[in-house]
Amino acid sequence: MRIEEIQLKGFGKWQDEVFRFAPGINVFAAPNEAGKSTLLQGIFAALYGLKRDYVKSARYLPEYEKYLPWHQGEYETIITYELAGKSYRLHRILRKEREQARIFLDPEWTELTDIYMEDRRRERDFVEKHTGLTRSLFTDITWIRREPLTASEHLVPALSSSEESNPEVHLMLAGLERDLSAIGKKERAENTLLGKAGALVAQKEAELAHAESAWGIIRQLTHQIAEWEAERMELEQQRTRVLQRQQRIKTQEEAWNERWQKSYSTPVSASDWQWWERTGASQEERQIHEEAQAALAGLSHLQVSEFTEVTEMDQTLDQGRLLADYEKGISLRKRWEEGNLQLARLAATTITAGSRRQARGDLPSKAARQSAWLWGGSGLLAVLGIAAAAADQTGLCIALFLLMAAVAGVAWRKGRSRGIEQKQSQEIFAQAEELQSLQEELGRLENELRELVLAWDAPDWESFAAKREELLIRQRSFESNQLKAQLSRKDAEAQIVNRWGEQLRALLEQEQRVRLREREHFRAEEQRIEERMQHVREQMARANGEMAAHDTVPVAKARGEYEEAVAGLRQLQRKREALQTARDALQEALAEWNRDISPGINQQASNVLTQITGGAYRDVRMDPHEGFAIRVLEPSRQMVLEQEQCSTGTQDQLYLAQRLSLAHQVSQQTEPLPLFFDDHFVHYDDERLRKALAYIHELSAERQIFLFTCQERELHILEPLLRFSDRHFVHTLE
Template sequence: MRIEEISLTGFGKWQGAYFRFAPGLNLFYAPNEAGKSTLLQAIFAALYGMKRDYVKTARYLPAYEKYRPWHQGDYETIVTYQLGGKKYRLHRTLAKEREQARLFLDPEWTELTDVYMEDRRKERNFLEKHLGLTRSLFTDLTWIRREPLEAAEHLMPAFADAQEASPHVHAVLAELDRELVSIGKKERAENTLLGKAASRAASKEQELAHAEAAWRLIRQLTQSIQLWEEERERLEQRRIRLRERMQKWQEQDQLWQESWQRSYSPIDAQDWQWWLARAASEEERQLHEKARSSIMAWDEQTPDGAQGTAASQALGELEADYERGTSLRKAREQRHMRLAELAVLALSTGTRSQARTQRQGNRAKRKKGAVRLWGGAGLFAILGAVGLATGHPVLGGSSLGLSLLLLALGIFVLRAKGSGHAVAPVAASEQLQESERLQQEIAAIDAEWASLLERWDVRDWDTFLAKREELQRSAQEQRAVRLESDLAKAKREEMLQADWGEAVRAILRQEKRQREEAESDCLAQLSRMEDELQELREKIARAYGEMAAHEGVSVARARDEYEEAAIALRRLLQRRDALQLARDALQEAQGEWKRDVSPDVNRTASEVMAQITGGAYRDVRLDPTEGFAVRLLEPTRNLIVSHEQCSTGTADQLYLAQRLALLQHISKRTEPLPLFLDDHFVHYDDERLQRTLAYIAKLAEQHQVFLFTCHEREQRLLAPLLRGSDWHKAHQLG
C-alpha cells in the first residue's frame, strides 16, 4: 500500500494544506509545534475517519475535538492511495453534523461508495475491507510507538493461515471475534447485544402486561365516563333552566326598578296604561283603576277657563293695536319735524339770497332778517303750546323744537359777516314737492289713527290707554283665579298620587322580598350544581387523562413485539453459541500459530534487534497470550527480561523490533504496509541510530516510510540517501 498525496481542507492547524509523498522514505524535519503529529493524525483520519473501532459508550476518538480546524474551516481531508494494483481517492467530511465518506477509483473517478455497507458506527470501512485491518490494528502495526499494542486481542485472527482458505478468511474471523465480544456472555450486561436483547424481551413482556392492564382499565373508565356524561348532561339541563329563571328575575328586577322610580313621578293617561299592563295581580290592577278614577273625577270639577281665554284674546288684540298706534304717532311726529325743517330751510334760503344781492349791505338789514326769523320762532312756540294744551304732545314738541331752531338761526344771521361763504340753496320746486308729499302722508296717518280709535270705541289716545289698563287688570285677576284653581288641583292630585305611590311601593316591596327569596334559593341550587358539575368534570378529565396516558397502547402490538423480542433473544443466543464455537476454533489455531507462525515473527524481531544493536542482543520473543508482550534474552547474564526491566533506549528498540516483526509478517499476507515513526529515536545513541536508519532505509525499498523528527541527526544521517533520489523525499514543514 502506498499513500500518494493528501489534501487537508481543515485539520487542526492545517488549513488548505497539500502534501505529495514519495514511494520510499519520507522525512519530515521541523521544530516542535510545527504540526508533525497533526499531519500524522490527519493521515490516519483520512484513511479511517475519527470513530472508535469497538463502540462502547463514546463513538468518537478522544482526539476528535483536539484536531477540529483552528481557523473555523471545514473539517475535511482528501487522500489518494494505491492498493492491490488500483488507485483510490477517498474524500472525508469529519464534522459530526454532516459527516460523509466517498470513495472514487482513479483515474476514471468512478464512485465506489455504495459498494461498501455501513457498520454499526454508520461508517463505511473502506480500508478495513481492503486490508482486513481495523483502525486500531492498522495503527498498532504501522505506527512505531513506545507503548504496548492497543488491540492485541484482535490481532490473532489476522495471523490465521489463509493459504488454503478464502483470501478474506482473516477478515471473517476478525468480524466473528468482534461479534462475540459485542454479543457478550451474560444477559444482565448492559452494553452487550445479549444484555440489550434480554432487557428488551423483559421490557416487552412488561409492556404486554401493562397493555393488558391498561386495556382493562380503559374499559372500566369508558363505562364510568358514559355514566358521568349522562349525569353531567342532566345537571347541565337543570342549570340551563335555573339560569333562565335567573335571567327572568333579572328582567323583572329591571322592571321593578323602573316601577319604583315611576311611583315617585307624576303620571298621565299613557302612564296609567303602562301601570295597568304591568299589574301582576288583581289587587294591584284595582289599585291603579281606583287612583286613576279619583284623579279624573277631580279634573272634571275644575272651573272652565273659556272666559279667561276670551279675555286673554281681547287683551292680545288690544296690545297689538297699542303697538300699531304708538308706531303711527311716531311716524306722524317725524313727518311734522321734516315740515319744520323745510320751513326753516326756506327762510334761510331767502336770507342768504339777499346777502348775495347786497354783499355790501349794512348791519340794519341783518337785524331785519333776524327779526323775521325770531317772529317765525314766536309763531312756532305758540303752535307748540297749543299742541301740548290740546293733548298733542308730538305736535307740541315738534313746534317748540322748530321755535328754538329759528331763534338760533336769527342769532346766527345777526352775527354773520358779509364776507361769509354762501351755501347753494335747494331748489324751491323740490321743497314744495316734498312738503306736499309729507302733508299727504300725515293725512293718511290721521285717517288710520281715527280708524284705530273707532275700533275700540274711544275718543282719543288717553281713553285708549285707560281701556288698555282696565283689560290688563281684568286678565290679571282671571289668571290669579285660574292659578289658584290649578294649585288646588295640583295639590289634590299630588295627595292622590302620593297615596297611590305609597300603596304601589308597598306592593313592590313585597314583590322584591319574594323575588329575593326565590333568587337566593336558586343561587344556592346553582352553587351546589356547579360543585357537582366541577366534580364530574374532574372525574371525566382524570379518566380521559388516564386513558390518554395509555393512548396508542395496543395489546396485539405489544404481544407481537414481545414475541419478536423473545425470538430475537433466542436467535442471539444461537448466534452466540455459533460464535463461541468459532472462538474455540481460533483458540485451537493459537497453538498452531505458536508452532508455525511464532517462529517466523520471533526470527524477524531477533534480526531487527541484532541489526540495530550491532549484535548485542540477538534473541527476542513475542508472547501472544499476553498481548504480544516482547521479551529479551540478556546474553551477559543469560536472563530473560521484559521491556519494563530494560533501559529506556533498549525498551524503544524492543518496541521497534516488535512492530517491524508484526508489520512484515502481516505484509506477507496482504501487501507492504506503510511505516510511521514520530520522534521515536530520541533515546538512541548515534551509533545505534545510524544502524537503525540503515535498516529503515533498506526496509523503505519495499515499504513506504514516514519519519517525523525535530532533530538534525536524522536529517544529517539520511542526507546521502535523500540527495538526488526520486524514491525518497525530504519535506520541510512550517
C-alpha cells in the first residue's frame, strides 16, 4: 500500500493544504507545534475517519474535538492511495452526526461508493475492506510508538496464513471471540450484551420496585385525594351558605339605605305609615311608628276654638257683603262728590256771565244791581257748599247748596223784567234747571248712602267706615289666631316627626352596627374558607402531579418485563458458557498453530533487535495469549526480562521490533503496509539510532516510510542515505 497524496481542506491548523509523498522515506523535520502530529492524525482520519472500532456508542475518538478546523471551515480530507495495483481517491467530510465518504477509482475517477455495503453504523469502511485491517489494527501495526497494542485480541486471525493453519479455524475463533466480546465477561460492563442484559435486569428490577412503590404511593394519594375532595365539597357548601348570607345582608343594607333616606321625610298619608309598618325590622321599630301615629292622631282633635275666643259677630259676620256694601258706598260718595264739583262749576259759570255783563258797561237798573248781588251771593254759597263737601260736612253742604239755589232763583226772577237780559236770563234759567237736577241727584245719592250705613247700624258714613275697620281688624285677628293655631299644630307635628325620625335613626344605626359586625364576620369566614380551599386545591394538584410522576408501567407489566429480562440474562449466560466451551476447544486446537506462528514472529523481532542493538540482544519472544507481550533474554546473565524491566531506550527498541515483526507478518497476507514514526527515536543513543535508521532505509525499498521528528540528528544521519535516490523526500512544514 502506498499513499500518494493528501489534501487537508479543514483539519486542525491545516486548511486547504496539499502534501504529496514519495514511495520511500518521507522525512518531516520541524520543531514542536509545527503540525507534524496533526498531519499524521489527518492521514489516519482520511483513511478510516475518526470513529472507534468495536463499539456502538461513544464511537468518536477524543481527537475529534482536538482537531476541529481552526478556521471554522468544513472538517474535510481527500487522500489518494495505491493498493493492489489500483489507485483510489477517498473523499471524507467528518461530520460528527454522520460522516460522509465517497471513493473514486483513478485515473477516470469512477465512483465506487455504492459498491461497498454500509455496516451497522450505516458507514462504509473502504480501507478496511481493502486491507482487511480495522483502524485499531492498522494503527497498532503501522504506527511505531512506545505503547502496548490496543487490539491485540483481534490480531491473531490477521497473522495466520493459509499455509500455516486453517483460516476457517481462525475465522471461527475470531467469530467466537467477537461473540464473547460482545456478550462480555461481567454483568456490570457497559458495552457488552451481558452487561446490557444485567443492566436491563437491574433496570427492570428497579422499575418493578418503582412500580410497586409507585402503586403504593398512588393508592395512598388516591385515598388522600378522595378525602380532600370531600373536604373541598364541604367547603364549597359552606362558601355557598356564606355567600347567601352575604347576599341577604346586602339586600338588608339596600332596604336599610332606603329606610334611612325616608327617615328624613315626613310620612304624609296612611300608605306611608303602612309602608313603615310593613318594612319594620323589629317590634321596637314598629312600636316607635305606633307611638308617632298616636301622637299625630291626638293633634287632629284640637280645634281652633281652644286657642282663641270667637264672638257672635265673628261667627255671623258676612265679610263678603260688608266689602260689597263698602265698595258701593265708596262709589256713591264718589258720584256725590263729582256732582258737587259739577254744581260748583255751574255756579262759577253763572257768576262769570254776570261779571262779563257788567264789564260791557251796561247801566243796570236797581233791579239789575239787585239781581247781580243775588247772583253773586248764590255763587258765594256754591263755593261754600263745595268747601263743606270737601270737609265731609254733608249737612252744611246741602244747606248751603239749597240756600244758593234759593238766592239764584230770586236773582233770576229779578232779572225777568228786562228784555235786554232776556237771552241771558234764559241761559241762567237753563243753568238753574241743571243745578236743580244735580241737586235732586245729589239728594238721591245722599238717601242711598244713608240707607246703606243704617243697614249696618251706623249713623253716618264715618261711623260705618270706623265700624267696618273694626270688624276687619277683628276678622284679621281671628284669622291670625287660626294661623297661629295651625302653626302650633305644625310645630307639634314637626316635633313628633323629628322625635320619631331620631328614634328611628338611632334604631337603624344600631341595626347597621350589628349588620356590619355580621358582614365582617362572614367576610372573614369567606376568606378562611377560600384559603382552606386554595390549600386543599394545591394539595390535590400536588398529589395529582405526584400520581402523574408515578404513573409508570403497571406492576403486572413491570413484573413480566423483569422476569423476561432475567430470562434473557440467563440465556446470555448459558450462551456465554457454550461459547467459552467452544472457544476453549478451538484455542486448544489453535495452540498448535500458534506454536507455528510464534516462531516466525519471534524470529523476525529477534533479527530486528539484533541489528539495532548490534547484537546486544538476540532473542525476543512475544506471547499472543497475553496481547503479544514482549520478553527478552539478557545475554550476560541469561535472564528473561519483561519489557518493563528494561531501560527506556531498550523498551522503545522492543516496541519497534514488535511492530516491525507484526507488520512483516501481516504484509505477507496482503501487501507491504506503510510505517509511521512520530518522534519515536528520542531515547535512542546515536549508535543505535544510526543502526535503526539504516534498517529502516533497507525497509524503504519495499515499504513507504513516514518519519516525523523535531530533531536534526535523524536528518543528518539519513541525508547520505537519501542523497542519491528519488524514492525519498524531505518535506518542509511551514
